[in-house]
Amino acid sequence: MFLRRSAKTRTTRRSGLFLTGLLRYLPQISSLLGLLAVCVGLSIGTRIKHGQERFLTGENLMLVLRQASFNAIMASGVSVVIITAGIDLSIGSVWALASCVTAHLCVKKGWAWTTATAGGLLVGIGTGLLNGAIITCLRLPPFVATLATMSGARGLAEVLTEGFQISGLPSEMKFWGQGQVGLVPIPVVIAIAVVAATLVLLSRTRTGRYLYAMGGNETTALLSGVPVRRVKLFAYSYCGLLASLAGLLSSARLGSARPSDALGYELDAIAASVIGGVSLMGGQGSVLGAALGAVLIGVLRNGMVLLDVSAHWQKVVIGIVIVLAVALDYFVWRRRR
């Protein structure tokens, strides 16, 4: 089925059927249009509310991008997993565990922050590998396997820190979360690099084609000679690595780590992917969409505060956006069948 689908897209491209070609990118285009609409709305809104532009200023846009960059990094990882028709619920906990391990090694054990950071990233890869192993060897559904590691990783972070916050990360490390390259915050630079790397991985490499093939139909992929197990192990460890990277950058930004960090952030990342048109059925979607989704969520959260909307409404609005996005996703998916 995967082969047929890709063959079909190739023909459409060649024949230049503009409309069908456009339909293929509909999720990304619609989230981009949605994003632009929200931005225009917020620009007008802040002008009315404050009597001057408070949203579309360079400074504020950099704030929004920095706030969204952590989620964009996580969403890139989880998109790769979702494209294989899997899911990773453990990423919020991996974020917390990796930050706590790094902070522990750095502050309590006196390791150099670079080595400690490497340790944190290894924790991310390790948890991802564990997820992959549970899924491929024990044949547990990804939802259950990652639900278990979600609980386990969070628990380990609590055990390690005894529930306490670990404060006092060195300023060299804090630079990675708080510093800037020119006017652009470093987490944003890293997020752009991660999205670009994931884009190349998904669209330009054999592994990328395997990932889509498995998500389209795992049995067919297996029969066509795709090393399903290995590719799955890779997908989950890549996702774990990016979750720990996001966690480390965030703790660098705060200068500290807590076992309660990133509680529920896995859902933010999944929401960003889904809003950006990554299909939960697998086999479809682009990391660009996921990144757009993360920015859209960030813009909504920023805008709500700019407009002095009380906190409770943020959740309602994000809920509505998810429904709209997923409804569109399913609409497109059905159309293509």
Next chain:
Amino acid sequence: MIKRSLVGLLIAAAIGAYPGKVPSQKKGRIWRIALVPKALTGEYWVRCRKGAEDAARKLGVRLIFVGPSAETEVDRQIDVVESLLARGLDGLAISPCDASALVPTIEKVWAKKIPVVTVDSDARTDKKLAYIGTDNEKAGALAGQELARLIKGKGKVLIINGVPGAQNLMERIRGFRTVMKKHPGVHLLPEQACQSDQTLALNITENALTAHPDLKGIFGVNAPGAPGAAQAVVSAGKEGKVLIVGFDAIPDTLRFCADGVVQAIVEQRPYRMGYLSVEYLKKALEGGKVPKRVDTGVDIIGPDRARKMLALTLNNASE
């Protein structure tokens, strides 16, 4: 199902670790006292536990410290208390996750002639010996007085709540607002909630500083609020221009306070809450009288004291 049996197992293990004979006379008996916190982890509860453990060691009481893993797990907390009841206990100290939901459970314990005290957070029932904790409205008012003094009674003020709906936080905000109303120059912005997440508190403050460049003061209603806000104020380069008053002296807040970014921390006394709850339960079990309501009080920590406390913790860490 699994959760329930797991809780039972944990309690069985906790009680099993302290096998006790059951002496008949009241004096000299080793009482089994349970302290059920809102959550097992978090700086605050760790300190509360330490207080209770120290009291238990000093007074010769058997302490069982069990509870849900997150403050939102109201049903788990009910399960915990019921399992404790099934295994048998002499006194219960509890910090209810929900002021009303735990009432039937507490009344059930009370009906078995087991003395109950509420700790840190109260329950809406009179079937208890005492409430031991912070008078939150008073503490909130104190925070309000500090902030009003710091901003000289005028300017925009942002309240960063923790989890909306929590009883103790609502009381703090009520106390804070009452004080602020006396200062007509103060303009309170709509309340924001950081869901007890320091990152979210940071984001909210960054955004609020963009919307209101003339923001004067910030009140962090629970622990993550002030350090999150302080980080945003630092990256905006507005240290000393935006003044912050927060709750609970966790390490990050102490650091920011020592650096003069956070001007005052209202510090509760969880250790004292834990200690007193065990002490009073023992007293009541042996026929003594205890007060109905104990305000464990708060301390206001300024930059000087923060520097001293920080030096102390650093020394402890290096030892």
